[in-house]
Amino acid sequence: MATNNDKPRIVVIGCGFGGLEATRALDGAQVDITLVDRTNHHLFQPLLYQVATAGLSAPAIAAPVRHLFRKQANVTSLLGDVVSIDAAARNVRLSDGNTLPYDHLIVAAGATHSYFGRDEWAVHAPGLKTLHDAFEIRRRILLAFEMAEKEGEPARRDECLTFVVIGGGPTGVEMAGTLAEIARHTLPGEFRHIDPAKARILLVEGSPRVLQAMPESLSASAQRQLEKLHVEVRTASLVTAIDEHGLEVTPPEGAPYRIGSRCIVWAAGVAASPLGRQLAQAVGAQVDRAGRVVVEPDLSVPGHPEISVIGDLAAAKSHAPGREPRPVPGVSPGAKQMGRCAAANIQRRIAGQPTKPFRYRDYGNLATIGRNSAVVDLATPAGPLRFSGWLAWVFWLFAHIYFLIGFRNRIVVLIDWASAYWSKQRYARVVTDIEPRQ
Ligand SMILES: Cc1cc2nc3c(=O)[nH]c(=O)nc-3n(C[C@H](O)[C@H](O)[C@H](O)COP(=O)(O)OP(=O)(O)OC[C@H]3O[C@@H](n4cnc5c(N)ncnc54)[C@H](O)[C@@H]3O)c2cc1C
Structure with missing residues (x-):
C-alpha cells in the first residue's frame, strides 16, 4: 500500500480508547499515520449495555472513525482486519492480503470474551x-x-x-x-x-x-x-x-x-485479542494468563522499541516515582493514558531522546445499577x-x-x-x- 516515505510511518491497530487517543496525541506531528480498525467506528463500550437493553440506539454511542479524523491531515483511516504482524519485515498484514509497512507500530486491538475454555x-x-x-x-x-x-x-x-x-x-x-x-x-x-x-x-x-x-x-x-x-x-x-x-x-x-x-x-470473562499472542510469538515476548502482552515500562515490546502495545491488550504496569510498579486495570482511562504515553514516546524516539515509563493516574471507579x-x-x-x-x-x-x-x-x-x-x-x-x- 502506497505511503509517503519522507516522514516516519506510524501504524496504529485499533481505534478503541487507546488507538484513538494515541492518534489524536500525534496531531500536528511530522509523521504519516495509518489507523486501521476492523470496524468503521469508535465504540464507547461503557454504554454498550444501554444498546443491549434498548435504551439507546447504536449511533448514539459510536462515531465513524473517518469522520473523527477528517481534520487531522496526518491520518489515513483504513477499514481492515489485521491478521498478523511481521516484526522482522516491519509490516502488518490485513485479511484482504494488503500489507502496511511501518517505522513505529502501536497495537491497540483490545480484548474479547473468555469462556474459560468452554x-x-x-x-x-x-x-x-x-x-x-x-x-x-x-x-x-x-x-x-x-x-x-x-x-x-x-x-x-x-x-x-x-x-x-x-x-x-x-x-x-x-x-x-x-x-x-x-x-x-x-x-x-x-x-x-x-x-x-x-x-x-x-x-x-x-x-x-x-x-x-x-x-x-x-x-x-x-x-x-x-x-x-x-x-x-x-x-x-x-x-x-x-x-x-x-x-x-x-x-x-x-x-x-x-x-x-x-x-x-x-x-x-475477558481475554486479550488473539493478535497479542501472534505478536508475542513473532517477537518472543511473554503473555500473561489473559493473553495480554507483557510490555516494558515505556509500553514497548522487549527487544522491539518500535512496537508499543497499549490498552486492554497490554499487561502494563504503572511506574510512579518512589512506588512499587503496579498493574494497570483494563479500563478506558488506562487505555487512553497509555495511548498518550505511547504517542509521546514515539515522538521522543524520533527526536533521538530517551523514552519515559508509563504512569497510570487512577481517578476511581463508577458503576450504575439502574434508575x-x-x-x-x-x-x-x-x-x-x-x-x-x-x-x-x-x-x-x-x-x-x-x-x-x-x-x-x-x-x-x-x-x-x-x-x-x-x-x-x-x-x-x-x-x-x-x-x-x-
Ligand atoms: C461492556 C463493557 C463495558 C465497559 N464499561 C467500562 C466502564 O464503565 N468504564 C471503563 O473505564 N471501562 C469500561 N470498559 C472497559 C473499556 O471499554 C476498555 O478498557 C477499553 O475499551 C480498552 O481500550 P482499548 O483501546 O484497549 O480496546 P478497545 O476499546 O476494545 O478497542 C480495540 C479496537 O481494536 C479493533 N480491533 C481488534 N482487533 C482488530 C484487528 N485484528 N484488526 C483491526 N482492528 C482490530 C476493535 O474493532 C476496536 O475498535 C467496558 C468494556 C466493556 C466491553
Whole structure:
C-alpha cells in the first residue's frame, strides 16, 4: 500500500480508547499515520449495555472513525482486519492480503470474551463487546418476552421469563439492574397473557461479592440496590454448564442446581485479542494468563522499541516515582493514558531522546445499577470519596455524557435519558431477525 516515505510511518491497530487517543496525541506531528480498525467506528463500550437493553440506539454511542479524523491531515483511516504482524519485515498484514509497512507500530486491538475454555457456551450466552453483540442480546431479551406471551405451558413460559446474567462486574450489574427495570417499568401493560413484572432476573457471580474491584462497602450497597430491584443475586456460585434451555450452577457447598432460562448473558470473562499472542510469538515476548502482552515500562515490546502495545491488550504496569510498579486495570482511562504515553514516546524516539515509563493516574471507579442507583469510588488528593444511591447515579450520568465522543452524541444521549427517566420507556426496541438462534 502506497505511503509517503519522507516522514516516519506510524501504524496504529485499533481505534478503541487507546488507538484513538494515541492518534489524536500525534496531531500536528511530522509523521504519516495509518489507523486501521476492523470496524468503521469508535465504540464507547461503557454504554454498550444501554444498546443491549434498548435504551439507546447504536449511533448514539459510536462515531465513524473517518469522520473523527477528517481534520487531522496526518491520518489515513483504513477499514481492515489485521491478521498478523511481521516484526522482522516491519509490516502488518490485513485479511484482504494488503500489507502496511511501518517505522513505529502501536497495537491497540483490545480484548474479547473468555469462556474459560468452554467456548461452546458462547452460542447460548453471548457476551457484550461489540455493537453486533449488543444487537444480539437485545434481540434475545425482547424475543424472550414475545415467546412467553405465546407459550401456553407454564414451565416453558417461566423459562422464557427467566433472565440470567453471569458475572457480577460492572457490566453484569448494569445489565441485571436494567433488565429488572425493563420488566418492572417498561413492558407492563403491553402484553395480554403474561405479566412482564413477574420476570425473574438472576445475577450469578463466582466470587463472594459483586463489583470485586470496589471496596466491600460499595459492593454491599450495589447488592442491596440490586435486590431492591428484585434481582436475585447469587454470589460464590459457579456456572458449570450452559445449554439452550438454561444453566447449571454449583454453590460452594451443596449440590449443583439448574436454572431454566432462554436468555443468558455472559459478562464473566475477558481475554486479550488473539493478535497479542501472534505478536508475542513473532517477537518472543511473554503473555500473561489473559493473553495480554507483557510490555516494558515505556509500553514497548522487549527487544522491539518500535512496537508499543497499549490498552486492554497490554499487561502494563504503572511506574510512579518512589512506588512499587503496579498493574494497570483494563479500563478506558488506562487505555487512553497509555495511548498518550505511547504517542509521546514515539515522538521522543524520533527526536533521538530517551523514552519515559508509563504512569497510570487512577481517578476511581463508577458503576450504575439502574434508575437512581449507582456506586462511586473516587480517588481524590484527600483520600477516597465513596458514595452511592441517587447522587452517585447523577454523577455517573454526567461523567458518561462528558466522556462520550462527539457533541451530537452527548445531546442525543442526554435527551434520550431525560425522556426515558420521565416516561420509563426504552424506545430502541426494534428487532428485525425474529428466528430463535439457540
Ligand atoms: C461492556 C463493557 C463495558 C465497559 N464499561 C467500562 C466502564 O464503565 N468504564 C471503563 O473505564 N471501562 C469500561 N470498559 C472497559 C473499556 O471499554 C476498555 O478498557 C477499553 O475499551 C480498552 O481500550 P482499548 O483501546 O484497549 O480496546 P478497545 O476499546 O476494545 O478497542 C480495540 C479496537 O481494536 C479493533 N480491533 C481488534 N482487533 C482488530 C484487528 N485484528 N484488526 C483491526 N482492528 C482490530 C476493535 O474493532 C476496536 O475498535 C467496558 C468494556 C466493556 C466491553
